[in-house]
Amino acid sequence: MDYISTKENKTIKNITKLLSSAKYRKQSGEFVCEGIRLCKDAVLSGAKVSTFLFTEDAMNKYKDECEMFISYAEKSFCVDNRIFSGISDTDTPQGVLFVVKTLDKSDDFDKINKNGIVLALDNISDPTNLGTILRTAEAFAVDSVILSKGSCDVYSPKVVRGSMGAVFRTRFTVCDNLAEFIRDYNNIGTSYASILDDKAQKLSDIHFSKPSLVVIGNEANGISCDVAETCKEKLFIPMSGKAESLNAAVACSIILWEMSK
């Protein structure tokens, strides 16, 4: 077992870059997940793990898990507590971390499961929202998630953590042209654009039947014009109070709850 005692080590430098740069994650085809639970999720989902990094403290505290992770990963390294804390994305690190190969997701329309509920995200930009949305999508049995090209990176550490591992289990794909995707989709199911306009259909009045697709828009700007125009239907969430809008992850969750009923 190799022991890393300097942050100048190339494995440490690679992990730091994977944690901070979406561009680098895309280039290298790898991302990082941290903590016992997420590492277990990675193993259970059959993800390819190139590196397992752990501290001596973690090996003492989580012996069984660490031994399993060592046998699962291609390479494993023991590292200084201090170095681990320095690269960790969390306030109270457990001292275990995987470098995982990004999951093979094709944006080929034909390969996506379109029979149930499809969730399309049009330029969701906040990683906390995206993580929460993936977690909720899993809870309400969404079949596929389509992300527009301008959405934030699903492999960002905040998304991976916020998704509670859903990122390993959800079928998702990044789509070059969301409007075109929806145009094709309209041949097999009903597409809904979620908008802030009380002339649209009230969510509470809609009886969803499968297959159906719903689009959630960007936090500040909503759904792009061409995408909204392509959707067969428009829906809005009636609000009885004074607020003008809901957080994007909240709006998405309420809609998925209604669709899953």
Next chain:
Amino acid sequence: MDYISTKENKTIKNITKLLSSAKYRKQSGEFVCEGIRLCKDAVLSGAKVSTFLFTEDAMNKYKDECEMFISYAEKSFCVDNRIFSGISDTDTPQGVLFVVKTLDKSDDFDKINKNGIVLALDNISDPTNLGTILRTAEAFAVDSVILSKGSCDVYSPKVVRGSMGAVFRTRFTVCDNLAEFIRDYNNIGTSYASILDDKAQKLSDIHFSKPSLVVIGNEANGISCDVAETCKEKLFIPMSGKAESLNAAVACSIILWEMSK
């Protein structure tokens, strides 16, 4: 108009401390809100503003708003761009900021509006969640929000921002003993504990009538035993998918959506 050109200035030091320390906010009875929209919300809600801080760039870009803020605040200071960026809690600061007196919220049971929907938060610890919950509570016309003593500070910058100004408009109070509050409440309305147990009542089967109260628990540990036991009813959100649980703000939003129908 005073001009601040050094971060050693006592106003700057005070703001930095208000942004970073919940304890200091409590001691001084003040908090900070940043950005044109939140400052407008503060004015519209009639909050007492002790200090208005702005950059020259902001004065050029938002002249009308800045002049209104100057006439509204007790004291105003113009500050270096560099210093503003240094203390700002946002990535792309607009260059305006208020120091606001904390709103007078009593935890006196009698003063709280209990006739409609009451939302009780039992040790919600994540400020992003709390901000989102306050925003949603306003959207669905919750009448009062009760926070247990162990919940995170409502005046934290992340809560203020995430609430989209709801913190200025929502009636909320911090309660020393949530179980006791609910015991009293049971004399006038129905209390529900939201729990992760499929033996509880399904949310979709409940017909809510007012007055009613719902408790949302801590992100990791759920609702405290004594609080859950005090509630008349227990409810859970049925999930069709594989995830074990929902994010606390998401669970809260789905329940408030159902209660507001």
